[in-house]
Amino acid sequence: MAHLNPRHPLIQLAALIVWYAIDRVASEPFQFRRGRPALRPRLIAGLLYVQHLYDLSDEGVVWS
Template identity: 60%
Template sequence: MGPKPSQPQSGELFRPRLDEQLNMKHPLVRLAALIDWAEIERTFAVSFTSGRGRPALAPRLVAGLLYLQHTFDASDEAVVNTWVENPYWQLFCGETYLQTELPIDPSSLTRWRQRIGEEGVETLLAASIEAARRGGVIHKTSTQQVIVDTTVMPKAIA
């Protein structure tokens, strides 16, 4: 006889999905539905492939975190820590169920910005911002200028 198929844990059977708990009219929920996540995944598939034997991060997670970081002017640490506390941020980044652990180490965002380069970050942000503008989630005046800082430099402290 072969191995018994694994059964879901009893806690998972009754675990409520985020989309069953949250206000689906929230701007981030509406924006998540407007963004072409499959296109972002196709565009950045090479960048998001891990060559070290570890599973690569989901492009939607990284793209979502970079968008949230830009939108809320947050540091790497702040965006990752807020993601744990904010179910709307989690849903925006593609989670189905509430997560209680950090999605990635904050330093991973720095590495991903370096990996995809300034042009890649701008492409991610432009896709998100254009979807938001098209869907009426944000207004054109709030997207006149996007500045992306992809460098990490030590502070000159005298």
């Protein structure tokens, strides 16, 4: 992560979030034995936050 700016507001916010708690609470419901493995809850929570913050569509958050 040496290429990321530690002063960027989103990097600072990420340092404040208790990610393991999100993983613990949201991982269990997505434990399937078949198909593609689920994405990590941390990724989904982060994408949803960015989507809301910048008022992006689903496609917009993927391409940003």
